[in-house]
Amino acid sequence: MSAQPRGNVIIDPEECKGCGLCVESCPPECLELAPELSPYGVHPAQYTGEDCTGCGACFYCCPEPGAITVERLTPPAKTSDPAVAQKEKVSHEAAL
Amino acid sequence: MRQLCKGNVAIVKGAVLAGCKAYYGYPITPASEIAEYAALLIPEVGGTFIQAESEVSAINMVYGASSAGQRVMSASSGPGLSLMQEGISYMAGAELPGVIVDVVRGGPGLGNIAPEQSDYFCVVKGGGHGCYRNLVLAPGSVQEMFDLTVLAFDLADRYRNPVVIMTDGYIGQMMEPLEIKLRNVEPPAKDWAVKGTAETKNLISSIVLEPDDLERHVRKLEAKYQLAQELESRCETYLTEDAEILLVGFGIVSRVLRTAVDQLRAQGMKAGLFRPITLWPFPSRELCETAKNVKQVLAVELSTGMMVEDVKLTLNGSVPVEYYGRVGGNVPSAEEITAQVFARMAAHV
Numbered sequence: 001m002s003a004q005p006r007g008n009v010i011i012d013p014e015e016c017k018g019c020g021l022c023v024e025s026c027p028p029e030c031l032e033l034a035p036e037l038s039p040y041g042v043h044p045a046q047y048t049g050e051d052c053t054g055c056g057a058c059f060y061c062c063p064e065p066g067a068i069t070v071e072r073l074t075p076p077a078k079t080s081d082p083a084v085a086q087k088e089k090v091s092h093e094a095a096l
Numbered sequence: 097m098r099q100l101c102k103g104n105v106a107i108v109k110g111a112v113l114a115g116c117k118a119y120y121g122y123p124i125t126p127a128s129e130i131a132e133y134a135a136l137l138i139p140e141v142g143g144t145f146i147q148a149e150s151e152v153s154a155i156n157m158v159y160g161a162s163s164a165g166q167r168v169m170s171a172s173s174g175p176g177l178s179l180m181q182e183g184i185s186y187m188a189g190a191e192l193p194g195v196i197v198d199v200v201r202g203g204p205g206l207g208n209i210a211p212e213q214s215d216y217f218c219v220v221k222g223g224g225h226g227c228y229r230n231l232v233l234a235p236g237s238v239q240e241m242f243d244l245t246v247l248a249f250d251l252a253d254r255y256r257n258p259v260v261i262m263t264d265g266y267i268g269q270m271m272e273p274l275e276i277k278l279r280n281v282e283p284p285a286k287d288w289a290v291k292g293t294a295e296t297k298n299l300i301s302s303i304v305l306e307p308d309d310l311e312r313h314v315r316k317l318e319a320k321y322q323l324a325q326e327l328e329s330r331c332e333t334y335l336t337e338d339a340e341i342l343l344v345g346f347g348i349v350s351r352v353l354r355t356a357v358d359q360l361r362a363q364g365m366k367a368g369l370f371r372p373i374t375l376w377p378f379p380s381r382e383l384c385e386t387a388k389n390v391k392q393v394l395a396v397e398l399s400t401g402m403m404v405e406d407v408k409l410t411l412n413g414s415v416p417v418e419y420y421g422r423v424g425g426n427v428p429s430a431e432e433i434t435a436q437v438f439a440r441m442a443a444h445v
Binding site: 017060061064065085 | 128219271
């Protein structure tokens with residue numbers, strides 16, 4: 001795991017239907033299907049918690065609007081405070 | 097204007113360009129992005145987006161908006177299309193234009209959310225009641241998702257009939273370059289529409305109680321469908337001039353078949369591809385012409401054999417027709433198709 005994570009994935013297990021497209025699409029292979037079932041009877045995708053680069057491939061291939069949110073955590077400049085890392089959400093508006 | 101675009105999103109962009117001012121639907125995977133982007137874009141151009149309480153409600157809202165002369169659409173997947181059948185039949189009976197998108201997923205029943213082409217009978221043969229037809233377009237790329245949506249609105253108005261864009265969970269979900277050439281589209285004037293004014297006494301209805309009147313009405317629809325059969329069939333061919341083996345497939349399957357044709361050609365087999373773009377009217381004349389010197393036809397589809405029936409009806413025994421299909425969300429690879437051709441057809445050529 002790199003010292004400064006570049007991205008983060010938030011998956012809503014209420015929306016995920018467990019198709020696995022995001023797991024297959026993830027370049028750093030940091031997504032997986034949860035071993036336990038969701039209330040809807042599917043194995044929802046989950047983030048392993050490490051290695052997300054914020055590329056957004058999972059967001060774009062997901063067929064469920066609202067199931068996946070990707071946060072891009074821009075690495076701060078060497079001299080700046082890590083606390084001011086800018087968050088850029090991959091939103092549907094940006095996808096237009 | 098070139099952009100990277102998802103198939104489902106391209107549908108909405110095509111609808112906006114075509115002047116669609118109303119979207120009524122209910123989200124369903126793998127068609128949800130159509131509702132999502134319609135909610136975003138249609139109101140931006142002064143239109144109306146309503147998430148209905150069900151697909152039955154949505155299609156009847158489409159009926160209402162169409163009666164008022166609006167360019168209107170809805171989208172769904174298999175289970176939702178099943179619910180819409182009554183409304184689609186009513187629209188055809190009342191001669192109302194409208195565009196309905198079916199992003200086909202695995203069935204029957206709830207099935208799954210992966211791609212299939214198994215709504216062919218439901219959509220192409222008319223899943224609702226009565227003597228009617230849907231005009232059915234089958235895009236093979238994200239670009240065609242856009243282009244054929246614009247065409248669908250034109251055809252719907254020209255024939256005053258529902259037009260269904262039958263695509264699949266694969267093309268709906270994949271992203272490809274999309275070239276949008278901006279242009280002004282003027283929807284035609286509709287003097288038959290209900291305007292809500294004292295001057296216009298138009299009535300939109302599909303009820304015709306007198307047998308002779310209803311027969312006249314059905315014959316009128318039939319004449320319209322015959323005209324569509326003469327004028328609107330569309331297809332694409334690839335390396336068919338000298339082909340001895342003809343692969344037939346639409347939608348995402350045609351993309352796989354194109355690669356299979358290349359692979360077969362590289363191995364010395366004269367293979368070609370025939371891709372119906374309109375599933376109804378089925379491009380029968382074009383297929384007969386293409387298959388004139390062909391020795392074997394292989395129809396490939398994501399179903400247990402639906403389009404192959406139209407291929408057989410068209411060729412009427414003149415050429416042996418075989419079928420290969422995958423279901424459940426599985427899409428065959430080009431290698432799989434090539435192996436099928438060698439296994440069952442090479443001996444005949």
